Amino acid sequence: MNQLRAELLKIRSTRTTVGLLVGLIALALLFTILTCTLSPMSQLLTEQDQSSLLSFGSIAGVFAALAGVMLFTSEYRFGTIRPTSLFNPNRTHLFATKITAGVLSGLVFGVIGEGLVFSIGMMILKLRGVSIVMTGANVTELIVGAIIGTALWGAIGVGIGSIVPNQVGAVISLLAWGFVVENLVFGFLPKIGRFLPVHASDSMMGPLQSNLLPGNAGTLVVVAWVLVLAIVGVALLKRRDVS
Amino acid sequence: MSSRSESEHVSYVVQSESLSKRYGDVLAVDNLTFAIEAGTITGFLGPNGAGKSTTLRMLLGLAKPTSGHSTVFGSPYDQLATPALRIGAVLEATDFHPGRSGRDHLRSLGWAVGIPDARVDEVLSLVELQSASKRRVKGYSLGMRQRLGLASALLGNPDLLVLDEPANGLDPEGVRWLRDFLRDFASGGRTVLISSHVLAEIAQTVDQVLIINHGRLVAESTLDELTARVGGVVRVQSPQLDILAELLQREGIVTTRSNDHALFAQGTTKEHVGDVALAAGVAIHELVTEGSSLEEVFLDLTSEGASQ
Numbered sequence: 001m002n003q004l005r006a007e008l009l010k011i012r013s014t015r016t017t018v019g020l021l022v023g024l025i026a027l028a029l030l031f032t033i034l035t036c037t038l039s040p041m042s043q044l045l046t047e048q049d050q051s052s053l054l055s056f057g058s059i060a061g062v063f064a065a066l067a068g069v070m071l072f073t074s075e076y077r078f079g080t081i082r083p084t085s086l087f088n089p090n091r092t093h094l095f096a097t098k099i100t101a102g103v104l105s106g107l108v109f110g111v112i113g114e115g116l117v118f119s120i121g122m123m124i125l126k127l128r129g130v131s132i133v134m135t136g137a138n139v140t141e142l143i144v145g146a147i148i149g150t151a152l153w154g155a156i157g158v159g160i161g162s163i164v165p166n167q168v169g170a171v172i173s174l175l176a177w178g179f180v181v182e183n184l185v186f187g188f189l190p191k192i193g194r195f196l197p198v199h200a201s202d203s204m205m206g207p208l209q210s211n212l213l214p215g216n217a218g219t220l221v222v223v224a225w226v227l228v229l230a231i232v233g234v235a236l237l238k239r240r241d242v243s
Numbered sequence: 244m245s246s247r248s249e250s251e252h253v254s255y256v257v258q259s260e261s262l263s264k265r266y267g268d269v270l271a272v273d274n275l276t277f278a279i280e281a282g283t284i285t286g287f288l289g290p291n292g293a294g295k296s297t298t299l300r301m302l303l304g305l306a307k308p309t310s311g312h313s314t315v316f317g318s319p320y321d322q323l324a325t326p327a328l329r330i331g332a333v334l335e336a337t338d339f340h341p342g343r344s345g346r347d348h349l350r351s352l353g354w355a356v357g358i359p360d361a362r363v364d365e366v367l368s369l370v371e372l373q374s375a376s377k378r379r380v381k382g383y384s385l386g387m388r389q390r391l392g393l394a395s396a397l398l399g400n401p402d403l404l405v406l407d408e409p410a411n412g413l414d415p416e417g418v419r420w421l422r423d424f425l426r427d428f429a430s431g432g433r434t435v436l437i438s439s440h441v442l443a444e445i446a447q448t449v450d451q452v453l454i455i456n457h458g459r460l461v462a463e464s465t466l467d468e469l470t471a472r473v474g475g476v477v478r479v480q481s482p483q484l485d486i487l488a489e490l491l492q493r494e495g496i497v498t499t500r501s502n503d504h505a506l507f508a509q510g511t512t513k514e515h516v517g518d519v520a521l522a523a524g525v526a527i528h529e530l531v532t533e534g535s536s537l538e539e540v541f542l543d544l545t546s547e548g549a550s551q
């Protein structure tokens with residue numbers, strides 16, 4: 001608990017995470033306002049149209065993952081990994097602390113990202129007189145899925161940072177995976193691609209596109225990815241010297 | 244420091260047993276065995292690349308030895324319950340996030356082991372950083388960073404301080420401040436281990452030295468023993484060299500003649516040679532100390548190929 005408080009203080013005491021949060025807010029507002037105002041009415045009629053539009057808050061996952069990546073990589077980059085390791089000599093505990101902090105900061109990103117997109121999007125759609133066809137169950141799955149998914153991306157970020165301590169390398173790996181590799185795999189081999197983390201976490205928000213896993217299965221798959229990264233990350237942390 | 248056979252009787256604060264570390268082809272630390280008693284200030288000396296930092300990293304559980312092992316307070320560092328409360332260490336003077344304030348840096352370390360903010364503020368004033376503590380570290384001078392590092396080591400009110408090259412980049416006043424601080428710290432029975440690649444920098448601070456070269460221990464002695472090794476070679480010129488040589492030899496001083504008709508007296512001081520000459524009424528035309536200083540003894544021990 002002490003260690004978690006200390007880790008959260010680290011997050012709060014630099015501008016990195018706050019900067020990412022500001023970036024997320026700006027992007028969420030811009031996208032929501034533009035698309036909800038400019039989309040032709042004909043593209044706002046079905047449940048899937050509306051859910052897809054309002055699922056944009058899951059972009060928070062990218063920001064949460066970047067924030068998560070920073071938890072280890074900025075310690076390596078600035079050398080604070082040395083004092084941090086002296087004060088927290090048990091590497092498994094250190095990892096557990098950081099991944100918990102990554103999940104918590106991811107939750108904040110998720111709540112803010114999806115919260116903004118959903119509330120502002122709904123408001124604009126209603127002002128435009130769009131009749132909302134999403135059911136309460138759809139809305140719950142969308143919001144809860146986006147928030148939990150984002151929190152899990154915070155954990156994935158921490159895992160990647162523990163495996164690739166080089167900050168630039170870790171950020172590039174993350175973005176290349178999320179925006180390129182996975183889309184290619186899903187595009188050509190959706191039966192495999194849907195098990196990859198971005199598409200598995202998308203499925204947590206409901207059947208927004210075809211070929212996705214059912215929501216619960218998607219959640220389990222993302223959790224499994226987190227576990228795999230955690231196991232590899234802890235093993236590497238224990239093996240690698242802090243030099 | 245003493246021989247290993249006594250190690251069962253005396254409890255050592257730091258113990259290293261056949262510690263070795265290999266990086267590829269480089270044997271950075273080579274079978275290093277030493278022990279440090281409580282209440283001492285030990286200088287860990289060696290030229291650049293000798294393996295000082297690598298050894299300290301192994302003592303502190305940051306790097307795993309290739310073979311051998313080490314303990315602090317009788318246990319490997321990472322097996323101690325909360326080592327940060329017994330051992331304070333600084334390995335690099337620059338280990339800070341530039342965008343975080345000095346105070347938040349200390350709090351983020353201290354909170355993890357239950358250290359309250361009051362203690363954070365206490366160490367900040369101990370190292371005279373309280374006025375800058377809420378500024379981002381990026382605006383700190385090197386001296387301020389060194390002191391912030393020291394503050395982080397002091398947070399847990401430790402009984403052992405391990406500092407890697409703490410005097411690097413300090414101005415003379417800063418070096419003096421550090422010296423007084425460490426002397427004060429150790430005067431209460433606490434222990435200090437500091438590394439340096441310059442003996443002069445820490446000669447006035449330490450009680451004893453461990454000197455390593457190419458990862459191997461080349462000398463382990465008290466500073467007094469080391470000073471005694473300083474070969475005070477006194478060069479003296481006199482119209483009565485034969486008489487002077489005999490007088491000095493009677494005092495147990497070894498003398499040699501140079502080919503330019505000067506006399507070298509070993510293991511003594513020029514004051515002593517002058518006194519002996521005066522007492523016998525021997526005229527002195529030249530009297531200088533030549534050759535080795537403390538620093539030269541150190542350089543000699545760590546020169547290429549030198550080993551014990």
Ligand SMILES: Nc1ncnc2c1ncn2[C@@H]1O[C@H](COP(=O)(O)OP(=O)(O)OP(=O)(O)O)[C@@H](O)[C@H]1O
Nearest residue numbers: 243266269271290291292293294295296297298440
């Ligand atoms: N992480 C590492 N990977 C590879 N080689 C290393 C590593 N760390 C140290 N070395 C090598 O080990 C040797 C000892 O290095 P070390 O940093 O311990 O020396 P040092 O005595 O602290 O020197 P300095 O006075 O320059 O700080 C050097 O040859 C160095 O190049």
Ligand SMILES: [Mg+2]
Nearest residue numbers: 295296297407
């Ligand atoms: Mg070094």
